[in-house]
Amino acid sequence: MAENSYGNWAERSDNALEANIGLYIRHIRHQQNKTQAELAREANISRSTLSLLERGEAGTITTLIKILRVLNQLHIFQAFEVQKRISPLALAEAEQKLKQRVIKKIKTKDNHPTW
Numbered sequence: 001m002a003e004n005s006y007g008n009w010a011e012r013s014d015n016a017l018e019a020n021i022g023l024y025i026r027h028i029r030h031q032q033n034k035t036q037a038e039l040a041r042e043a044n045i046s047r048s049t050l051s052l053l054e055r056g057e058a059g060t061i062t063t064l065i066k067i068l069r070v071l072n073q074l075h076i077f078q079a080f081e082v083q084k085r086i087s088p089l090a091l092a093e094a095e096q097k098l099k100q101r102v103i104k105k106i107k108t109k110d111n112h113p114t115w
Contacts, residue, residue: 022056043067053067
């Protein structure tokens with residue numbers, strides 16, 4: 001199990017990463033008590049494609065998305081979300097720009113407001 005630790009993802013080969021993805025899919029499929037045939041049918045892929053993916057031998061991102069959608073595991077794609085970060089200085093400047101000056105109306109003798 002040491003080879004599956006989280007600390008060495010960057011050191012793994014592409015084949016090892018594909019194998020880990022396959023193990024993950026198989027693990028979740030077993031947890032949900034689904035057969036390969038059931039999952040493949042629900043994901044609209046062939047059973048042999050699923051089998052290859054679970055063995056880490058082949059697959060596309062589209063296939064992976066289909067499978068993860070059926071397994072209700074799309075949340076793992078949150079790691080790919082790009083989040084805009086704003087520096088505290090830029091945030092303070094933006095807030096300053098939002099502050100508006102209050103202009104009071106001055107009334108003349110004939111009750112017409114002037115600016």
